[in-house]
Amino acid sequence: MTSPDQDQMFKMLDKQRQNQLQVDRILKIVLPITAFLLSVICANLNWQSTLGTFIILWVAFYAVAIKRLTLWYWLLILTVYAVLDNYLSFAQLNFTALRLQLGCMLIFTFVIGIGRPYIDRWFIKSSK
Numbered sequence: 001m002t003s004p005d006q007d008q009m010f011k012m013l014d015k016q017r018q019n020q021l022q023v024d025r026i027l028k029i030v031l032p033i034t035a036f037l038l039s040v041i042c043a044n045l046n047w048q049s050t051l052g053t054f055i056i057l058w059v060a061f062y063a064v065a066i067k068r069l070t071l072w073y074w075l076l077i078l079t080v081y082a083v084l085d086n087y088l089s090f091a092q093l094n095f096t097a098l099r100l101q102l103g104c105m106l107i108f109t110f111v112i113g114i115g116r117p118y119i120d121r122w123f124i125k126s127s128k
Contacts, residue, residue, distance in 0.1 A: 019124050024066050027119075031061040034108070042104035044089035044097055056081050057105060064113035071113035078105045 002010070039054035060078055063069040082102040087093055 016124065019127060020120055023120055023123050027065050028062075031065060031112070032058050035061055038104060038108055042101045044085060044101065046089055049085050049089050052081070052085055053101070053105070057109070060105075060109050061112055064109060065116050068116065071110065074109060074113070075106055078102070078109060 035057035036054055038057055039050050043050040043053040056078065060074045064071050064074050079102060082098060082105060083093070086098040086101065090097065
């Protein structure tokens with residue numbers, strides 16, 4: 001007992017959901033690669049920091065881009081992680097290394113979190 005307008009709206013919503021699932025599949029491949037490259041670039045100079053940075057970035061990217069959790073919480077979690085990692089790596093706060101690591105992690109996570117709706121719109125326009 002749905003009207004033709006409702007049927008059309010349901011079809012459009014289903015198509016939008018399918019496009020979002022395709023973007024999710026693409027991001028599930030791209031985001032871990034990006035997290036790995038960033039962790040090699042911005043982690044402190046030990047393997048524990050590189051591994052920890054990779055894991056936290058991968059989880060943060062997945063949370064803000066695919067699960068679409070609150071971006072500000074993840075930026076706060078990344079800040080806490082970066083300060084803790086910096087302190088454990090240098091046994092004191094090295095503000096130069098902290099600034100580089102934190103800046104890289106926050107900027108990329110912010111761009112991915114803010115950019116996801118734009119990626120969805122671009123993908124829908126390109127698939128028409």
